[in-house]
Amino acid sequence: MAMRDPVILALVFVFGAVFGSFINVLIYRIPRKMSLLKPPSTCPNCLTKIRYYDNIPILSFIILKGRCRHCRTKISSRYPMVELSAGLLAVLAIFVFGVTPKGGIAVFLTFIFIAVFFIDLEFTIIPDVFTLPGTVLGFCLSFIPGGFVSWKQSLIGLIVGGGVFLLVGLLGEFIFKKEALGFGDVKFAAMLGAFLGWQNLLLILVLASFLGSIVGITMIYLSGRKDKSSYIPFGPFLTISAWLAIYTGDIIIMAYRRFIGL
Numbered sequence: 551m552a553m554r555d556p557v558i559l560a561l562v563f564v565f566g567a568v569f570g571s572f573i574n575v576l577i578y579r580i581p582r583k584m585s586l587l588k589p590p591s592t593c594p595n596c597l598t599k600i601r602y603y604d605n606i607p608i609l610s611f612i613i614l615k616g617r618c619r620h621c622r623t624k625i626s627s628r629y630p631m632v633e634l635s636a637g638l639l640a641v642l643a644i645f646v647f648g649v650t651p652k653g654g655i656a657v658f659l660t661f662i663f664i665a666v667f668f669i670d671l672e673f674t675i676i677p678d679v680f681t682l683p684g685t686v687l688g689f690c691l692s693f694i695p696g697g698f699v700s701w702k703q704s705l706i707g708l709i710v711g712g713g714v715f716l717l718v719g720l721l722g723e724f725i726f727k728k729e730a731l732g733f734g735d736v737k738f739a740a741m742l743g744a745f746l747g748w749q750n751l752l753l754i755l756v757l758a759s760f761l762g763s764i765v766g767i768t769m770i771y772l773s774g775r776k777d778k779s780s781y782i783p784f785g786p787f788l789t790i791s792a793w794l795a796i797y798t799g800d801i802i803i804m805a806y807r808r809f810i811g812l
């Protein structure tokens with residue numbers, strides 16, 4: 551199952567980094583409602599077209615010392631970070647699951663998670679272009695043997711994902727008198743349920759709430775209780791938790807079942 555061939559893993563890294571370049575395009579253009587195909591990439595400051603030799607994942611950023619070749623404006627370090635993490639995390643997925651349906655799904659989800667993480671962090675939205683086709687795709691892929699879930703687990707997952715999150719969201723709105731959980735989160739949860747099943751989804755919800763509370767409390771503490779109303783998007787915590795669930799979900803669910811004696 552697991553893939554240890556260094557040549558294949560190196561190729562996976564290059565593929566991941568190149569795809570990471572495309573993820574950067576998604577992160578920049580989808581929230582701005584721009585076309586993904588044209589115009590070609592330009593410097594956001596001087597609008598000079600970026601040549602192919604300045605568009606090599608990770609390397610170009612290092613060679614150009616993080617600045618535009620023409621106007622010397624600083625390029626966000628998010629660009630190489632996204633490319634590097636897409637490369638490394640794709641390698642991890644194939645290293646653990648091999649070139650299998652599980653490996654492919656893990657790589658695909660990892661790429662989606664990176665995009666959602668940064669888009670929600672900056673714009674506090676999780677675009678429907680990911681979650682709606684994603685939910686359908688997750689359910690369709692569950693019919694392929696050797697994936698993470700059976701089609702029944704996937705179907706229950708997407709219903710629980712949509713339902714439970716909608717309930718939590720409405721309850722939060724009722725208690726806190728403001729939107730606690732966006733509908734983007736609800737749709738994203740449905741997609742996660744479709745891909746990973748309802749058991750993983752509950753694990754993800756618990757993990758994400760835990761992470762979110764820690765970060766939220768830390769931020770309130772650091773800001774000296776000045777802006778308690780500051781909104782922290784939930785999506786980044788969902789993506790981290792879902793990514794963790796891909797690798798540890800089976801073990802944790804099994805341990806939990808043993809714990810409650812099922």
Ligand SMILES: [Zn+2]
Pocket residue numbers: 593594595596597598618619620621622623
């Ligand atoms: Zn420039």
